[in-house]
Amino acid sequence: MLLTLTSAFILATGVGAANADGKKTLAIVVKGLDNPFFEQINLGCQKWMSENMNSEYECIYTGPASSADEAGEVQIVDDLLTRGVAAIAISPSNAPAMANRIRQISPNVPVMTIDADFLEKDRDLRATYLGTDNYLMGVKMAEEAMALKPKGGSVCLQLGNVAADNINARAAGFRDTISGAKGTERLDGNNGWTEVDGCPVFTNDQVDLANQQMADTFTANPDLDAFILIGGWAQFAPQAYAQVTDQVMDRLKSKDLILIAGDTLPPQTQAFRDGRSHAQVGQRPFEMGYRAPDVMIELISGKKVEDPLYTGLDVCNQSSPGFCADN
Structure with a gap:
């Protein structure tokens, strides 16, 4: 079962490196739960969970209630890393602020970005970026x-x-x-x-x-x-x-x-x-959410992961409606 967590829930329950079922946590943190684009990342994460029920890992999807809450997103990441996760994928709303906090915490677990990256000067803080070019x-x-x-x-x-x-x-x-x-x-x-x-x-x-x-x-x-x-x-x-x-x-x-x-x-x-x-x-947000857990597991195991990992684009126009004609 996929978990969608708020910061309050994290603080109340203490999401750790392993949950009550003994599963280790792979966290995906997005800019805001009010944006339907990010719900597609959630659905991708759910798909991964349904196909990996026997995995030692679980995927959680979270973010601030509002996409305008940049500080709230930073706090959620802080809470997750403090409580303990196996790895984390972040879509930073305010890239400099998020990078600054990651640099201060200096977590000993793999950090990657998804959908949105850190500024170039801060990319040493994450192992890879998964998302759109x-x-x-x-x-x-x-x-x-x-x-x-x-x-x-x-x-x-x-x-x-x-x-x-x-x-x-x-x-x-x-x-x-x-x-x-x-x-x-x-x-x-x-x-x-x-x-x-x-x-x-x-x-x-x-x-x-x-x-x-x-x-x-x-x-x-x-x-x-x-x-x-x-x-x-x-x-x-x-x-x-x-x-x-x-x-x-x-x-x-x-x-x-x-x-x-x-x-x-x-x-x-x-x-x-x-x-x-x-x-x-x-963009292809479903693919981002679906691939992120496997990328995080590879990082945990010490495997070399390409950087960046691009998920591709779909272009629709009036002469070639393509994807948009049927969806």
Whole structure:
């Protein structure tokens, strides 16, 4: 049986290196339990558990209730390492803060990152990263934008937490590719692309804020050419997202305004089929959750593990809907 734990539960029960059944704990800690993307990691972990009932290890999945609770995530990791786990996989919301705490604790168990990585300067703290090549994800989003708007145009990027390494890597991949120059910090006429005033916007992984930001951006920039959801936040609330895109459906249909989003969860592929996005670049979170326990066991046993371990991407667009046509 899969355990989904909160920090309060950890403190109350004392999750240790071995539970009441004698199983050793492999912990997966995500940015927030309110994000449906991470639920796919949970389902992957559940699948692993169902296939490994006789293993000496169990997989637990946890995180703060809210994705905006960066300090809460750090505390949960602290609690788990203090109480004792066999290994831990972390998706850090605030990469510098999490790395700083790991460096202070200096745990004697394997630490890996999943979905989001530490900053490059802190990657000595973990054994490997399992997840998306986030820079490549940004590249793919830029390629979709350029195919739809070959002459460029005005654009707004919607990002997540300011210190989220994975989101920032996607933004870098997008800007570098669409500008044709590495290290582009902001688009200002590069290859015809310009970021509008007030953008990028940061959702702090809050779905309601993401939809409000979209609505505000469309109102403030009636001639906007492209809106890029570097992550899928707004689409995780289908009703609110439909209301926001209803305001610009005529422009979406004519491709006067293009909309490209990250991830391919069911409500997102439905939005794509409904014409509420022109392309989706999806990660594979289920695979992350399914593979993480085996990677942690390899690290515990001292085996050499590749770094990074990429899980691939699924690209859907109107000429090749692929994955999004059936999901």
